Structures are given as structure tokens and as C-alpha cells.
Amino acid sequence: MKTLKFHNLIVLIILGLFSTTNYAQDLSLTGYARNYTGLLINGDNNFSIIQNTFNLNIEQRKDIVAYKVNPYMYQYANRELELGLREVYLDIYLNSIDIRIGKQQIIWGKADGVFITDIVSPKDLREFLLPDFDEIRMGVNAIKADYYIGDNTFELVWIPTFTPTLYPDASSIWQLKPDFPVNPTFDYSKVDVEQSFKNSEIFGKFSMLTSLIDLEIMGAYAWDDDPTMHAFKQIDPATHTLTGLKIVPEHHRLTIGGGSFSTTVGPFVFRGEGAYYNGKGFNTTDPKVQDGVVEKDYLHYLLGTDFTVWDINTSIQFIQQRILDYNDFINTDEVQNMATFLAATDYLNETLHLRFFMYYDFENSASLIRPTITYDVADGFTALLGANIFTGTEGMFGRFNNNDMIYTKIKYSF
Amino acid sequence: MKRLSLLALLLLLTAITIPAQNNLTGLQIMEKVYNRPTGNDMEANLTMILISSSGNERVREIKQYIKDFGDVEKKIMFFIKPADVRNTSFMNWSYDDPNKDDDQWIYLPALKKVKRISSDSKGDYFMGSDFTYDDLGDRKPNEDTHKILREEKLNGEDCYVIESIPKDEDYMYSKTVTWIVKDKWIGLKKEFYDEDGEYLKTLNIKDYKNIKGYWIITGTEMDNVQKNHKTIMKLSNVKIDIGIPANKFTERMMKRGLK
Numbered sequence: 043m044k045t046l047k048f049h050n051l052i053v054l055i056i057l058g059l060f061s062t063t064n065y066a067q068d069l070s071l072t073g074y075a076r077n078y079t080g081l082l083i084n085g086d087n088n089f090s091i092i093q094n095t096f097n098l099n100i101e102q103r104k105d106i107v108a109y110k111v112n113p114y115m116y117q118y119a120n121r122e123l124e125l126g127l128r129e130v131y132l133d134i135y136l137n138s139i140d141i142r143i144g145k146q147q148i149i150w151g152k153a154d155g156v157f158i159t160d161i162v163s164p165k166d167l168r169e170f171l172l173p174d175f176d177e178i179r180m181g182v183n184a185i186k187a188d189y190y191i192g193d194n195t196f197e198l199v200w201i202p203t204f205t206p207t208l209y210p211d212a213s214s215i216w217q218l219k220p221d222f223p224v225n226p227t228f229d230y231s232k233v234d235v236e237q238s239f240k241n242s243e244i245f246g247k248f249s250m251l252t253s254l255i256d257l258e259i260m261g262a263y264a265w266d267d268d269p270t271m272h273a274f275k276q277i278d279p280a281t282h283t284l285t286g287l288k289i290v291p292e293h294h295r296l297t298i299g300g301g302s303f304s305t306t307v308g309p310f311v312f313r314g315e316g317a318y319y320n321g322k323g324f325n326t327t328d329p330k331v332q333d334g335v336v337e338k339d340y341l342h343y344l345l346g347t348d349f350t351v352w353d354i355n356t357s358i359q360f361i362q363q364r365i366l367d368y369n370d371f372i373n374t375d376e377v378q379n380m381a382t383f384l385a386a387t388d389y390l391n392e393t394l395h396l397r398f399f400m401y402y403d404f405e406n407s408a409s410l411i412r413p414t415i416t417y418d419v420a421d422g423f424t425a426l427l428g429a430n431i432f433t434g435t436e437g438m439f440g441r442f443n444n445n446d447m448i449y450t451k452i453k454y455s456f
Numbered sequence: 457m458k459r460l461s462l463l464a465l466l467l468l469l470t471a472i473t474i475p476a477q478n479n480l481t482g483l484q485i486m487e488k489v490y491n492r493p494t495g496n497d498m499e500a501n502l503t504m505i506l507i508s509s510s511g512n513e514r515v516r517e518i519k520q521y522i523k524d525f526g527d528v529e530k531k532i533m534f535f536i537k538p539a540d541v542r543n544t545s546f547m548n549w550s551y552d553d554p555n556k557d558d559d560q561w562i563y564l565p566a567l568k569k570v571k572r573i574s575s576d577s578k579g580d581y582f583m584g585s586d587f588t589y590d591d592l593g594d595r596k597p598n599e600d601t602h603k604i605l606r607e608e609k610l611n612g613e614d615c616y617v618i619e620s621i622p623k624d625e626d627y628m629y630s631k632t633v634t635w636i637v638k639d640k641w642i643g644l645k646k647e648f649y650d651e652d653g654e655y656l657k658t659l660n661i662k663d664y665k666n667i668k669g670y671w672i673i674t675g676t677e678m679d680n681v682q683k684n685h686k687t688i689m690k691l692s693n694v695k696i697d698i699g700i701p702a703n704k705f706t707e708r709m710m711k712r713g714l715k
């Protein structure tokens with residue numbers, strides 16, 4: 043409700059500032075209409091999604107002030123109509139400082155398709171990692187200030203109210219089925235973070251873009267977007283067997299420090315990104331831990347390279363997550379290794395685009411393979427045919443091995 | 457008849473082996489073209505019309521800013537059309553040092569991220585057009601060996617005809633032949649031959665203007681005969697020496713776009 047009021051306030055300010063027709067000619071209206079239809083390959087060939095989208099970007103600038111409103115509409119064949127504002131903000135451009143106030147997507151880091159220092163905007167995972175990235179990242183109500191000195195930027199972000207990751211509901215094919223020894227009960231009484239000043243989040247970043255290297259150094263005092271699942275066991279004192287399990291999801295504070303770089307060596311672009319998370323909650327089977335959660339620090343980092351071979355733009359990334367001060371009671375592996383591979387090329391004067399993207403999970407020998415072919419029917423009008431293939435049986439990709447799908451996206455941009 | 461043919465052959469050889477009348481070599485002429493003054497900075501709209509073999513037209517529109525900082529020339533381009541690439545921006549820093557590669561970045565609005573890209577693929581075609589990045593002026597004269605073939609009139613202008621052969625044998629063109637307007641140092645026409653030596657495409661200058669004392673090419677047409685595909689390129693709203701601020705060529709402006 044508070045979020046709605048915040049939106050309304052921003053919209054009213056914007057309309058008040060720019061309601062006169064004098065500036066109508068500077069008004070920029072862009073966006074797209076899109077049909078997205080997905081069909082499951084396995085089982086009864088159910089439609090995984092039939093979605094019609096209308097996305098509008100309304101932008102205008104007057105002197106040092108500009109605004110953007112980005113309403114969107116998702117109409118589904120089997121779900122309720124969804125209307126929202128992905129972004130709605132005011133920009134104030136000063137000599138060396140830019141200030142952005144309102145709901146906004148904030149993207150950090152040099153990694154592609156992996157979230158390491160890119161933790162400001164939470165994720166909408168209702169369709170797993172399959173939507174376009176501007177649809178996965180949710181806008182957050184924030185005040186962002188950028189101070190520029192030459193090619194250096196100091197950025198400060200204050201987010202007064204916490205927004206968690208959005209997960210699929212129980213009926214979705216993308217819901218992660220928790221693996222518990224007994225059927226648990228859930229207590230959601232602690233899952234909400236009270237919207238108060240002391241619960242606000244703060245992020246800071248220094249970045250530089252130079253001929254030699256592009257660099258980012260960041261720090262954050264934030265909430266973990268993903269709730270930690272505190273697990274309280276009920277044991278029969280007579281038999282010492284597990285008779286019940288109460289799961290209490292709760293978000294915890296995290297202190298994060300990290301950075302990223304990108305540089306060119308001949309035909310290669312080398313990229314790296316890493317973050318140190320202090321106080322991340324992990325589930326444990328340690329009988330001495332009453333709520334089944336231990337806090338551990340952990341590292342998440344990536345090295346990658348981009349290059350072109352035989353006119354194919356290629357990108358490879360290796361990603362590792364490592365829990366520090368590990369013990370064998372922790373449910374998550376101490377080290378998790380993943381890689382991504384991208385190959386993309388164009389034909390017919392860049393009207394036919396072929397793309398192959400893959401995540402590979404080394405621990406579970408599982409992957410998500412995403413080939414697409416896109417044809418630009420006319421300027422701004424594209425037709426895409428793609429597939430999402432899950433291999434393996436376990437891990438974040440293998441568990442969806444029944445969700446292999448082919449899909450089309452017909453999109454008109456204006 | 458034989459005497460006439462011999463005379464013609466001698467004249468041709470003379471044109472090939474002897475420097476031009478003012479003792480310029482092929483390399484010096486191409487350097488004059490490359491270094492032709494175009495002002496300290498320039499703002500312009502660039503329109504490209506891509507015409508396929510079936511006559512289907514696609515339009516790309518760009519706003520571009522260029523500024524010479526002495527040892528580095530910085531360029532920033534904001535894509536306006538087609539709609540699905542609007543607000544994409546591209547920045548290039550090109551150095552006088554022939555041993556230093558260009559630095560390039562692209563901002564993709566869907567990703568909201570500035571990405572460093574390699575400038576190694578200058579042979580790539582620009583936005584699906586018939587122009588490669590090199591064709592657009594990024595190729596440095598010392599990358600080719602130049603030879604004056606002859607001098608002749610083209611479209612009423614006195615021209616040097618220069619053959620340029622890449623030093624890199626794997627380059628996408630085996631040779632180019634350029635008609636350079638004397639004294640204006642504008643390439644009026646250029647023929648491109650592919651790796652196999654086959655005739656590939658021709659660039660024709662359709663329009664050029666003197667703006668603030670600088671010769672600026674404002675209309676070109678590239679005709680790819682192998683693909684039967686054509687690109688018409690027009691430069692409009694050209695403004696020169698307007699004092700574009702240095703901070704126009706930064707990550708800040710790439711993200712802000714044309715706002």
C-alpha cells in the first residue's frame with residue numbers, strides 16, 4: 043500500500059511538472075507489443091505460457107529535470123491480468139551530479155546472466171530465469187545519486203523499503219519443490235521486513251571507465267533478497283524420531299563488498315566480478331543448531347572472456363560460489379561451480395540472428411540450453427523461435443528437466 | 457596503331473611508377489584524406505537506408521558527436537531508429553598512436569549496462585549496412601600499401617586514382633581503388649575487391665559540402681554487387697566547432713542517451 047502511495051506521488055509530481063502542452067512535442071513514447079507462447083515438449087504438450095504484453099515508456103525532459111514512466115500489462119490465457127509500473131522516476135541533472143528519485147531498475151557489475159554484485163534490484167523469478175533481463179529485474183523505490191569526476195563515478199543508493207525476490211506460486215511449473223524429510227508446516231509471520239527507516243538499505247559504488255580498464259568497487263548494507271528457511275524440528279521424545287517440521291522464512295541483513303573489471307587484450311575482452319557476503323544464512327543438519335540455520339560468509343565470483351571467431355561472437359564465463367568456514371552439516375555444497383557459454387551471429391545483413399546460450403552446473407552435471415533464431419521481419423518487427431532445454435536431474439536446472447519447451451515471441455517495437 | 461599502344465602503355469607505366477606531379481606518394485595522398493581537417497568537433501544526424509535486392513527498405517537513424525582531443529578522437533553515437541534499438545549508444549576512442557587499438561563500449565538499454573567490446577572486428581558490417589567500420593573511416597593509411605595508378609577526371613573533378621593493398625593478407629578486401637579529388641582530399645569513389653580479388657562493391661560520394669571551411673561528405677551510396685544490396689547514407693544537421701563539452705564522451709552520457 044505504501045508502495046502504491048509512493049508511485050502515486052511520483053506520478054502526480056510528474057504530471058504537475060509537465061502537464062502543459064508546451065512540452066508535448068518533446069514527449070517520447072516508445073515501447074512494444076509482444077506475444078509470447080511457450081509449449082512444453084514433454085508430457086501432454088501443455089502450453090507453459092501464453093502471454094500478451096504491452097510495454098510503454100513515457101519520457102520527457104525539461105531543462106535539468108526529466109522523467110520516465112514505464113507502465114506494462116501482461117495478459118495471460120490462464121492467469122489474471124497483470125498491470126504494473128516497472129519504473130517511474132524523476133531525474134535531476136546538475137553539473138556534476140545526477141539524482142534519480144522513484145521506482146527504478148539499478149544494474150551493477152560486468153557479468154552476463156549471473157547476479158554477483160548486481161544485487162540492488164531484486165529478481166522476479168516467477169518464470170525462472172527465462173524472461174528477458176529487463177523483465178527479471180524489478181524496480182525498487184530508491185534515491186540514487188551519481189557524482190562524476192571525469193571518467194570516475196561515485197554512486198550512492200538509498201532504498202527506504204525492502205523488496206524481496208518474487209517467486210512462483212504453488213501452481214507454477216517453476217516452483218522449487220523443497221526437499222524435506224517430513225511434510226512441513228510454514229509460518230510466514232516473520233517473512234515481511236517492516237517498512238521503517240532502520241530497515242532501509244544502502245548501496246555504494248565507485249566506478250571508472252578508462253582506456254586501460256573499466257572498474258567497479260561496491261559495498262552494501264542490505265537485506266538478503268532470498269529468505270532463509272529456519273527449520274524447527276519436532277522430535278518424539280520417546281522414539282527420538284522426527285514427527286514434524288515448522289519452516290519459518292525470514293530475511294536477514296547482509297553486508298556485502300565486491301567489485302568487477304573489464305579490459306581488452308587484443309581481440310579478447312576479459313571480465314571479472316566477485317563479492318564477499320558476510321552473514322549469509324545456510325540450512326544445516328547440525329543437531330546442536332535449533333533452527334537449522336547457520337550464518338556463514340561466502341564468496342561468489344566470476345571470470346569471463348568475450349571474443350569473435352569466424353564471425354561468431356562468443357562469450358564464456360566461469361562462476362564459483364564458496365562457503366567459508368564450512369562444515370559437513372551444511373546442506374549446500376562448500377563449492378559450487380557453474381559456467382555459461384554464448385555464441386551469436388547474424389546473417390542477411392543482420393536481419394537473421396542465431397543465438398545459443400547455455401548455463402552448465404558442474405556439481406549436478408545439469409544445464410539449461412537456450413537456442414534462439416530471430417528474424418527481423420521489418421524495422422522494429424521481429425519473430426523469434428526458441429527452445430529451453432533442461433538436462434540433468436538435480437540442481438537449479440536439473441530439477442526442471444520436465445519443463446523443456448519451445449516458444450515463439452512475436453514483437454513489434456515502436 | 458602499335459606505336460599508339462606502346463605510347464599508351466608508357467603513359468600508364470609512368471602513372472604507376474612516378475609520383476604525382478607535386479611529388480606526393482600514394483601513402484601521402486591517403487594520409488591527406490585521413491587527416492583532412494573536419495573541425496575540432498562535429499554534431500550530426502546520420503540516416504542509413506538499406507535497400508535489399510527485392511527493393512525492401514530499412515532505415516537506421518543515429519545522432520553522433522565527434523570531438524578531437526589531440527592524441528585521441530572520441531565519438532559517441534545514439535541510435536534512434538529502428539525502434540527496437542532506440543537508446544542504444546556506442547562510444548569509440550580512436551588514438552593517433554598507430555600501435556594502440558581503439559577503445560569501444562556499447563550501452564544496451566535492455567541490460568542497462570555499459571559493456572566494453574573489442575575493436576578487433578573492424579571488418580564487421582555496421583548495423584546491417586554495406587559499410588564496415590573500416591569503410592566508415594576507421595582504417596588507418598599505414599595499414600595498406602598505396603600506389604598511384606593514374607590521374608583522371610571524375611564527375612568533372614581532377615582526381616588521383618590510388619590502389620591500396622592491405623599489408624594483412626587475411627584482410628577482408630584484397631585491394632581497393634580510390635578516386636581522390638585533388639586539393640579537397642575527398643575520396644569521390646572507391647571500388648572494393650574481395651579476398652579472392654573479385655569485384656565486391658563501390659562507394660560513390662553523392663554529396664559533399666563546405667561547412668565552416670571544411671569539406672564534409674554528406675551523402676554516400678555503397679552498392680554491393682555480389683549481394684545486390686545497397687546502402688544510402690546521409691548526414692544532416694551538421695554542426696561543426698560548436699564546443700561540444702568533453703563530458704559528452706562518457707559513460708554518464710551513454711546511459712542518459714539523447715535526453
